[in-house]
Amino acid sequence: MLLNGCFAKKSIEKISRPGTTDVTSSSREAKWSTGVLLSGIDIKISSDFNPLFDVADNDGSGHNLFIQMMKQWNSSTNLYTFFQADGDTTTNKNYTNISSYYDSEMGIYKSTNWFSNVSNQALAVTQFYGIRRNVGSATEYIELTHADIILNYRDYTFSMDSSSNSNYDLPSVLLHELGHFIGLSHQSDFLVSSVMQPYLSIFDVNRSITSADISSTRTNYNASLLTASNALSALNTGVRTSQVDPKEGEIVRGIIELRDNGKCHHYENGVLSDIH
Ligand SMILES: [Zn+2]
16 A cells, blocks of 8 residues: 555655565564563663653653653553653763664664665664564564664754644654564555554654554563563674574564655565565
């Protein structure tokens, strides 16, 4: 479905949900371990966003709009804390190579460079890394160990002002990316109200998750609880650059691009693994 032209909507990014070519899309799952979700994922906010925050936008707990978007996902289940949502900031990273974001810190960053291997039709990307678990079985999934959200400030402008019709609504984009961050894919049914719809127009403001989003989260984090992750050893093991013969425990880097022809290209460790 190509919506870009007629509705002037832009694909919200994307990167996420790696999967093998021999596994059906319904069985592709990506999720954080319960060990991580006991205290929440520690994702930092680039201090370059600080000037955009207005205390008038804060909620009753004094939390800015970015933290409020994290709290949206936290509220989707009473089992887990997805994000620490403490508002910790960090220095912005503006790499020319998206792989450089795979470091010891997870964050939300502004890019004025964008990346040669990511579509310029994307407002933002969430890049994630994980470990292959249960390879070859019906319960195969990617245990997420690292992710970053990068906003495309080279090609687009964003605003915290929900009434702005000249900039993309930054909290809306972030809420969508945070959904990918916790392993959710795009809502495949255009008729379903969801912040995980893959398009956003310059007029859209989607700052609240929907019942469909809550359902997606609960499905992704089902009763089969994950064991504690070993993220540090994963970081030290390195990433394979081909995706032949998936191995149990190997590190996977996931990228999904939504092209302007409406096709989704899924890359796994740099290799095209699926187009739909
Ligand atoms: Zn997306």
